[in-house]
Amino acid sequence: DAQNVMKLIIDCDAGVDDAMALIMALDYVRKGKAQVLAVTCVQGNTGLDNVVVNVLRTMNAMDIQVPVYRGAKDPLIGPYIRHGPPFHGEDGLGDAHFDTTPDLSVVSSEHASLAIARLVRDNPDEVTLIATGPLTNVALAIKMDPDFTKLLHSFYIMGGNLNGRGNITTCAEFNFHNDPEAALVTLTESLTPPRMITFDLCISQALFSLDWRKNKLGQKATRQARFQNKIEDTLLKAFEKYYGDYSMWDQVAVAAALNPGQVVTEASSACASVELAGQHTRGQMIIESRLRQDDRKNNVVIVDKIDKTALENMVLDAFD
Amino acid sequence: DAQNVMKLIIDCDAGVDDAMALIMALDYVRKGKAQVLAVTCVQGNTGLDNVVVNVLRTMNAMDIQVPVYRGAKDPLIGPYIRHGPPFHGEDGLGDAHFDTTPDLSVVSSEHASLAIARLVRDNPDEVTLIATGPLTNVALAIKMDPDFTKLLHSFYIMGGNLNGRGNITTCAEFNFHNDPEAALVTLTESLTPPRMITFDLCISQALFSLDWRKNKLGQKATRQARFQNKIEDTLLKAFEKYYGDYSMWDQVAVAAALNPGQVVTEASSACASVELAGQHTRGQMIIESRLRQDDRKNNVVIVDKIDKTALENMVLDAFD
Amino acid sequence: DAQNVMKLIIDCDAGVDDAMALIMALDYVRKGKAQVLAVTCVQGNTGLDNVVVNVLRTMNAMDIQVPVYRGAKDPLIGPYIRHGPPFHGEDGLGDAHFDTTPDLSVVSSEHASLAIARLVRDNPDEVTLIATGPLTNVALAIKMDPDFTKLLHSFYIMGGNLNGRGNITTCAEFNFHNDPEAALVTLTESLTPPRMITFDLCISQALFSLDWRKNKLGQKATRQARFQNKIEDTLLKAFEKYYGDYSMWDQVAVAAALNPGQVVTEASSACASVELAGQHTRGQMIIESRLRQDDRKNNVVIVDKIDKTALENMVLDAFD
Amino acid sequence: DAQNVMKLIIDCDAGVDDAMALIMALDYVRKGKAQVLAVTCVQGNTGLDNVVVNVLRTMNAMDIQVPVYRGAKDPLIGPYIRHGPPFHGEDGLGDAHFDTTPDLSVVSSEHASLAIARLVRDNPDEVTLIATGPLTNVALAIKMDPDFTKLLHSFYIMGGNLNGRGNITTCAEFNFHNDPEAALVTLTESLTPPRMITFDLCISQALFSLDWRKNKLGQKATRQARFQNKIEDTLLKAFEKYYGDYSMWDQVAVAAALNPGQVVTEASSACASVELAGQHTRGQMIIESRLRQDDRKNNVVIVDKIDKTALENMVLDAFD
Numbered sequence A, B, C, D: 001d002a003q004n005v006m007k008l009i010i011d012c013d014a015g016v017d018d019a020m021a022l023i024m025a026l027d028y029v030r031k032g033k034a035q036v037l038a039v040t041c042v043q044g045n046t047g048l049d050n051v052v053v054n055v056l057r058t059m060n061a062m063d064i065q066v067p068v069y070r071g072a073k074d075p076l077i078g079p080y081i082r083h084g085p086p087f088h089g090e091d092g093l094g095d096a097h098f099d100t101t102p103d104l105s106v107v108s109s110e111h112a113s114l115a116i117a118r119l120v121r122d123n124p125d126e127v128t129l130i131a132t133g134p135l136t137n138v139a140l141a142i143k144m145d146p147d148f149t150k151l152l153h154s155f156y157i158m159g160g161n162l163n164g165r166g167n168i169t170t171c172a173e174f175n176f177h178n179d180p181e182a183a184l185v186t187l188t189e190s191l192t193p194p195r196m197i198t199f200d201l202c203i204s205q206a207l208f209s210l211d212w213r214k215n216k217l218g219q220k221a222t223r224q225a226r227f228q229n230k231i232e233d234t235l236l237k238a239f240e241k242y243y244g245d246y247s248m249w250d251q252v253a254v255a256a257a258l259n260p261g262q263v264v265t266e267a268s269s270a271c272a273s274v275e276l277a278g279q280h281t282r283g284q285m286i287i288e289s290r291l292r293q294d295d296r297k298n299n300v301v302i303v304d305k306i307d308k309t310a311l312e313n314m315v316l317d318a319f320d
């Protein structure tokens, strides 16, 4: 029934976790439960050109083609810099070897930000926007069409943090650190409050054992499973060396968006902003938690708890 | 001869000096020396809706219609705030009374930033872009189409300062202060170095006596002269009270763009940036002037001296 | 036995919780378990002149006189501003009425910061320094005598936060917000790592019911109990209105310092700094918690858990 | 006549220009026109230990001993960093070779900042304070004794800039950049407005030809002249390579302080501050120059013009 088919736009910086997240969304597509109106590409885990290639490779692994758009090659302010430890490899997919190169001619000529706003306007109150990379494309969409966000059905963001603890700098989470101005614009100007899948949520509630990753998920033999194992090899070695656990990030945002009723078990409204200045704190998500601030205006929804089993099952299903 | 007809895009936040500057450009249009491809509107001296109306009123005063586009209603970061002393009135045109309201249906539906990039691409190496307001529209155009600026014929900006002295805050000039992020993007990402008409230039070399304004320029009796006298009444009273002189701002940028050979008598390359942080200095234009910086890359041209008589004559001609 | 008598310096901005904390320290003095070498006064909850008077009143309530020193009347940078909600009243002691005025002639002429360094040098490895106000005096002591801190026996600070959540601004705790530069100097230049009693600890582990405050602690009839009830009247009403609980702050620092073996049940080393810039985050304590930062140098000890019963008993004893 | 003997405190970070400035002051001492109550040493051109040695060497070259005090080894915030191009050498005196080491036992044990405040209080309205290095010692003196500055006879500072152009960073002058917090405290809390000898003044009005330096000043054969030639050898080579001129800095401050009637020909009051934040502008001196700021409170005096011949003669005399 068409009314139950979710319409998705996925804005991503693939990225090995974006890849798995995309596979989960495409799993819903093949099951007839979702339609992906667009995958929009943004600089982030790797440069924009790589992101586009990586998205095409991931769709190819699922043998499902959906519209792909190019977006921002740089953050709002300043040039693209590949930050942080090379968990995603230079190319964003673990520097795995591929024999073929995707056909770039399938990529739309429209700018990702324009496409996002247009598709939302064309499908009022129907589109779920999921952002799993820096928010440059989304912020530019808002700047070019300030009102389109009120026509969103729902909006999920993987990014930001709740407690001033970061993974890329001392105080900032990767996606927000990459483009703090875009994060600020998105949080403060979106007319549909985004549902935030934060750093804090992921590192506390989306941790799986490496044994599970290797011997349960890793034993799947589908084409997409072999693809994911291949691109995640570098990452898994880093997880093994530094953390001892396997953490999910963008997968949580997609799982929550696809199946909020089962995945999100607690959520709360909050008044959030983003620090732009600060020697240590640039990119930190700011949460107002003082009492006696009765006039504060909540602008985001924090996902506080997830059902990890629901997440696990969605991941496992996607690789069947 | 069509080859000698300049093609202009004027990005403005009209504003009474923008209005006079626009009249000067339209004077070149009626003389067949210039074509205005677009007047693109941006928030600044007043809110965007007022700017659009003001541009239409100004064209009406000259009885020349050129394409008009709406652009950004807010700076890149944060909401529009009408700053500073009310020299331009609440409505941007001195709160003068008008009996009629312009017909807004002539305004194009395309976003100003997209129009700027498109028109430049359609007229490669032919367009002179003149920005006399905050640089939000220009920065968004660059963000949406990073390479279009290399196809500009030339690029003039009224904005910024050379010596850390401002007119709106202690250290910042109005247009840069309004949207420092846009100014930074424009200065550092434009592939054609903008020619800067700075605060310092205007207050030192574009000063006229109030007597000149009232009794020479003010005695013109054309429709556009009566229009300008009407909208500048508030401003002139403020100039009289606070300064004792009549200073030109956006007029200098348009004069320099229309007639660089006569108006600009000295210019120099410089390496410029914009301060985004700073308790006092947010929005200050930053000029590298240290010796021993041999590897610096110049990205702007500072207009150091103008021929004031050439400017004066262009202004007087426009109101004939 | 003199060897078991602790030597204390208490640097405070009294403040009603500083007053209770001081009473707890003086309780140890009357029991022969501690010697207070100095109470050093710093601006904070109220202006410096009030702080001095408040300290003298508190000692008077216990009928114990120890040396008192005047310190900084302003933060390191900028003038004193009384921040935040008036929990401590204008005068720092709830604007309670007193019939008498303390004799200020007992206050030493030496600057508090010089006294702190001198007393530590005169009692090497014996002094426990407890700072329950902004760290201006301590930072100035370090600036004037950078090495004295290595001669401390131990060092306790009430201040700072662990998770970017503040009580005076969105991101900063009161004492750090009042003088972020002093907090930074103290944390990064003290040669004895301070033991931090943070905002987070106090609001989670030092909460008592208002019923306990009124009907258990509040029923004590000693002179110091009547004094504390009197000065805390305003605060208790605010606690009742806004929070519903009674929270302890400076009391925790003094309890931990006086009786670390019983009060502090968990503590951990950390690498801490203080944000000086930041629109939202000025004054936020910064904790490095990223993995893979093996070369970080821990400079503070965070008190993670306290035995609330031990704290409670110390408070109740002090008012007997 | 003792009433005409100026009483000086020279706070310096010697530094080859500090050395020449000190020689000029000692020239006034040997002529009975000035008494140097103290030379107080501060980190800056080189580390504090070197500064102390350099001051002693300079006094030795003049064969005049005045009291010397050690002050701050670090700026108010953060550790000492030797910044900028090595014009002064590693050791602050051009890394010239000396056969002997000064006797450090003559250095007073009192902290420089305490000595400054004490000497001013002991000689009310008589002391001219000249600061030719970063303002750390002066700021600490103010912090420890906020009122002593109202007892100054006069106060000269070499430091700061007027137009957002720097010599050590793009926007900051060396002394202010080294310790912006100290500069801010000094400018905003001194109760005697300092007379500012700025970067802008020195590079425009205290320029001499290298020929003059070598063949006029350089031909003097006194002990102090040989000393200065020796320590300035490195600097002169750098001036020759990069600038083509010989510029005076600290010499201007001392000349202005010793002989204001002849040296300072124009000065004006101003409202000044110092930027602490800012990616580019940290350490920039901020001057309020907007019109319509009638309520601003001037807190400094800018030395706008000097008589260069008077300066030249004082320098030449000092080396006779």
Ligand SMILES: [Ca+2]
Pocket (backbone or CB within 6 Å): A012, A013, A014, A015, A017, A018, A044, A045, A132, A133, A250
């Ligand atoms: Ca991602």
Ligand SMILES: [Ca+2]
Pocket (backbone or CB within 6 Å): B012, B013, B014, B015, B017, B018, B044, B045, B132, B133, B250
């Ligand atoms: Ca304008």
Ligand SMILES: [Ca+2]
Pocket (backbone or CB within 6 Å): C012, C013, C014, C015, C017, C018, C044, C045, C132, C133, C250
């Ligand atoms: Ca306190």
Ligand SMILES: [Ca+2]
Pocket (backbone or CB within 6 Å): D012, D013, D014, D015, D017, D018, D044, D045, D132, D133, D250
């Ligand atoms: Ca110096």
